[in-house]
Amino acid sequence: QSALTQPRSVSGSPGQSVTISCTGTSSDVGNYNYVSWYQQHPGKTPKLMIYDVSRRPSGVPDRFSGSKSVNTASLTISGLQAEDEGDYYCCSYAGSYTLVFGGGTKLTVL
Amino acid sequence: QVTLKESGRALVKPTETLTLTCTFSGFSLSTSGMRVSWIRQPPGKALEWLARIDWEDDKYYSTSLKTRLTISKDTSKDQVFLTMTNMDPVDTATYYCARGYLYFDYWGQGTLVTVSS
Numbered sequence: 720q721s722a723l724t725q726p727r728s729v730s731g732s733p734g735q736s737v738t739i740s741c742t743g744t745s746s747d748v749g750n751y752n753y754v755s756w757y758q759q760h761p762g763k764t765p766k767l768m769i770y771d772v773s774r775r776p777s778g779v780p781d782r783f784s785g786s787k788s789v790n791t792a793s794l795t796i797s798g799l800q801a802e803d804e805g806d807y808y809c810c811s812y813a814g815s816y817t818l819v820f821g822g823g824t825k826l827t828v829l
Numbered sequence: 830q831v832t833l834k835e836s837g838r839a840l841v842k843p844t845e846t847l848t849l850t851c852t853f854s855g856f857s858l859s860t861s862g863m864r865v866s867w868i869r870q871p872p873g874k875a876l877e878w879l880a881r882i883d884w885e886d887d888k889y890y891s892t893s894l895k896t897r898l899t900i901s902k903d904t905s906k907d908q909v910f911l912t913m914t915n916m917d918p919v920d921t922a923t924y925y926c927a928r929g930y931l932y933f934d935y936w937g938q939g940t941l942v943t944v945s946s
Contacts (some may be wrong), residue, residue: 722875755932757876764925764939765876770932808876812931816889818866818878 723748723809723821730827736797739824741809742790747819749790753812756785756794760805768807769794796826804828831855833865833926833937840943841916847942851909851926855935858884858904864930865909867900869922870939877922881930882909916944 724742731737741748741756748754754772757765767776769785772792782798792811796803809821837849849867856863867879880900881889890898899912909926921944927933 753931757933764936765933766936767932767934770934776934810876810878810932815892816881817892818931820868820876820878823875 721819723811723819725807725809725821725824727822728825728827730829731796731799732829733799733801735799736795737799737826738796739794739807739809739826741792741794741811741821743792743811743813743819744790747811747813748787748792750814751812752787754785754787754792755810756783757808757810758803758805759808765808799828801828831928831935833928833935835924835926835937835940837924837940837942839941840945842946843917843944845916847911847913847916847920849911849913849924849926849940849942851911851937853907853909853926853928853937856928857907858882858902858909860884864928865902866927866929866933867909867911868925868927868933868936869920870925871919871922874922879924880911883930918944920944 756769759765772787773785807824813819833853863884866881882900897914902909923939923941925939927936
């Protein structure tokens with residue numbers, strides 16, 4: 720299965736909102752509501768931010784939200800903060816008990 | 830408190846077989862619904878899902894790597910193992926174990942494996 724497509728980079732100023740897209744196909748993102756998002760700071764372990772398209776784990780600020788339309792999932796971060804800077808990866812169930820990640824997006828807080 | 834920790838050789842030669850161990854605590858792989866996956870990340874690159882093992886000992890692999898991977902577990906020791914054969918320099922990566930199947934809520938710190946002669 721091919722990796723999901725994410726923009727290489729996005730940026731925003733503190734307090735603004737940014738959206739990171741994750742485009743797949745009808746075989747993965749479009750066919751299942753099993754999209755998750757991970758935040759990774761340099762040299763650190765990925766952290767689960769969103770699962771099942773739009774659910775937030777306990778402890779994740781409600782500034783983070785997820786959605787999906789057809790074959791594209793999106794992560795929106797509102798009220799951007801300096802600590803949100805890092806890499807973000809989407810992941811989707813791809814059928815046949817396999818998963819596929821996106822290529823990653825570098826978020827810069829200006 | 831859930832923790833996972835990967836261990837194994839940091840340097841392997843091309844064509845060798847890599848064996849990694851994931852030692853976890855805070856949950857049991859004998860509990861219904863529990864799963865542990867392996868995920869890797871080459872330096873500066875994206876995450877890649879490799880394999881998963883379930884509490885019932887069902888095993889699933891990445892389509893592109895399944896001929897080279899074997900995942901297994903020792904429930905009594907709270908450990909999961911990953912074997913990857915015929916290592917190549919492109920397999921140089923940080924290898925993570927993580928709890929979960931459709932999403933991963935707890936991750937190990939990762940172990941960097943370098944493939945070089």
